[in-house]
Amino acid sequence: MEARQLATFTVDTLLFGVEVYTVQEVIRYQEMTAVPLAAHGAAGLINLRGEVVTAIDLRTRLGLPPRPEGEMPMNVVVRVDDEPVSLLVDAIGDVAQVSADQFEEPPETMTGPGRALVLGAYKLENQLLLALDVKRAVDIGVAV
């Protein structure tokens, strides 16, 4: 059985995972520059060692309530089509080893815009780990 490694993080109450190899780095909250007129979900631009990177707020993308006042998101910088994009998440988790037999289609319990961004769920012992469709998540031109 082929094992996969997913880097995990939480957004609101949900636990998400993305393939480890897509993650370039994880950094703490960076000051952001807002981009007026940008599509919903583009939180702003950050300076990643001289490179301008777009930050996408996963809470907005998933249709979740905004982050409580005073809580700072973390940046998970992923590479999509060889371009770095930062995903704003609430907290970083461990790297999880999962195998295909734990996988299931998106659970029925999951509704709302988030469902389109999830490839499926891995049944961990005490929680569901949702596999994020990174490409879709960063494609803010497409409504979900």
Added chain:
Amino acid sequence: MDEFDEIVREFLVESYENLDQLDRDLVGLEQEPDSRDLLQSIFRTIHTIKGTSGFLAFGKLEALTHAGEGLLAKLRDGGLLLNQQRTTGLLELVDAVRAILAAIESDGSEGDPDYTELVARLTALQEAEPADLPADESTDADTPVDAGRPKARPRAKRARKPKAAAEADATPQPQPSATAASSEVASGNQPSGDPAPEAPADEPKVPLLGELLKQHADIDDTDVAVAMLEQQLGDERPLGEILVEHGQATPDQIAEALAAQAGARAGGSTTHPHGAVAESSLRVDVNLLDTLMRLVGELVLTRNQIVATAAAQADPAMLRSSQRLNLLVSELQEGVMKTRMQPIDTVWNKLPRVIRDLGVSCGKDVRIELEGRETELDKTILEAIKDPLTHVVRNAVDHGIETPEARAAAGKPTQGLLTLRAFHEGGQVNIEISDDGAGIDPAKVAVKALSSGLATPEQLRGMGPREIISLIFTPGFSTADEVTNVSGRGVGMDVVRTNIEKIGGTVDVQSDLGVGTTIRIKIPLTLAIIPALTVECAGERYAVPQVSLEELLCVEGDQARTGVEYLSGAPVFRLRGNLLPLVWLDHVLDLSAAPHVDDAVYILVLQAEGRRFGLVVDRVLNTEEIVVKPLSRQLKGIGTYAGATILGDGRVALILDVRALARRAHVVRESDSNVEAAKQAATAVANDGPEPLLVVAVGERRLGVPLSMVTRLEEIPAAGVERVGSREVVQYRGQLLPLARLSNVLGEHSGGSDRDDEEQLKTIVYTQGRRSVGLVVDAVVDIATEAPKSRGEVSEYGLSGVAVVQERVTELLDMEQAIMAADPRFFDAVAAAGAADVSAYAEMGS
């Protein structure tokens, strides 16, 4: 195989360079048919290609260049006279060689085309014609035995060659790459043993092998001296071999030194006959330069940050170091930028050939003069101006310069003159393209602009001749009376302007009727680092490229309250008697206006696409050099930003795209002409582009209206609306214009009531024949030229579909139903053919 590929690649690079030179030489030759220098140079190039192609077993290329070489040899030796057929034959030879080289580059083969006909023709052209004979005598008399003739040269050269250098030739296997680079060595290896190897006029100094060994391989001075002594005493072996035998050098070291020597010689032999390419130059991969450029960009940013931090601290030592750093980085930046610079000649050298071919095809005699061909520009910019420049030059020959007869009648020399000048001025590069042709007639331009709806009579009355001539840059404008295969399709100068402005340049035109026309292009030296003004708006900072900035205004006190006036709803500012349309940056960016701290109004007077407008910002910060960073894919679609940059404090700031702002500014400010202009642009791209949409807002909804269904945009005073039965009408241009409010048509009641008390109704007017209807919307948002994505169907009344336009969900208005809502009998009244058009569109949309 890799080594072979390397040789072929070098052969291609060198041959392309030589071919560019060749084009220029051939055209020059036509002007100056008995120039030995030019003939010699052409002969040499063809000979080099022939030699190397023989060596690399490219048979077709060899046969072709052999035939060309034969013809050239006869021309050079004065046996034949150069006439137009021969020039054409030679130019065709160059084209064929280019085609073969391109084929070799793409798949390693010589390609399919058969050149036997051309070879035969080139051979036939070598036959003397009666006309050649007298010329033959005279040229021979001019130059009895030319000392510069190549046949005499090789021997003399070889004799002069130092022993060590001669040995390099004798070495059975010189370094392969050096062989390819050095045409001389390549032709030496050629089996046919052609009698005329070329010899550069000024032979470069080739270092001695012994010297090289001492320098590079650390071989002792005395060892070399001993070996050389042995040579003199009769040892016929090469110096390297002796040294290896003595154990004083390894074979590798010798090979390396030989390669260096061959390289030095090759560097010399590729020297352009006219040019001054020094032996000290070397080829560098462009990617490497790009990387360096990027790194320097980073360094500039870091420097800015450090300088800012140091200035904030009161540490004199730190301040001094930071100032030093500042200077050094500036110098480094300049130096690295220079590495990407290329003379404008790399673009210009194609032009003499273009002019010649064009002149022949339109029966005009045109001479081209190039001034300042050494003026340097960034490589990216050179690539960007190549097409616009060619277009302008083609235009000048096609439309500007008259036929020889017309010129003679006007008392001008029959040969037209096209002058290209390039020079640096004020940190920018200026390029001027002048012709001494007929000039542009402002009256003709005005008539044309009027007839194609690009300007109204009132607008024209307010314009000077120069402004009228500038209308040639408007989309959809073309003065050519007939469409030729060269130009005159209506897409021309506007594309030139768009392309020049895309790289941050400007273009304008000056013309004197009967005397000639000059097109002036100003472009920045580089794109990567630009001077910009940083401004603040709603708490965020933005950068505005200096190149579009004309002046800065600060309006204070009473003037701030009274200075801004409204002209049919559009805010304007009186600037020295002229009305300047204003745009508030926070409105354009849809930002919630923060309360103004001071009551001064800051206006940046900007210019783009030939239009001036004022951009109102909260605060003006300072000017600095910024490094332009591209925006990520997610944000490119917005269109308001030209990129992003990192400011001194490490924060990211967006760079405003002034052209996009100008477009927004003028779309909101209703004017017949810009709708027309957009339509003209639309027809220009109609064959390959999607139909543009006018995007309007109704309540919270975005609606797309096909631009072809928009005749005008008007603001109609709400007070003028009257009721006829259940319908609203307004008096408009001496007619009754039936109105339909789209909010009612689409059942959008929310917010409809508070819109009612607006003073001006924004109205889309659609006219067919003599009938018009008006559709009232809440706001005009934009004109979208991109293709709507993910089109879907809806069954709601008044809509023909829904699509994603400019990344936003946009409903597509069913124009037929909307028009019927305003005037149910609209389509009965207009011609049946017109009605068919509309319903055809409605079908298309659904």
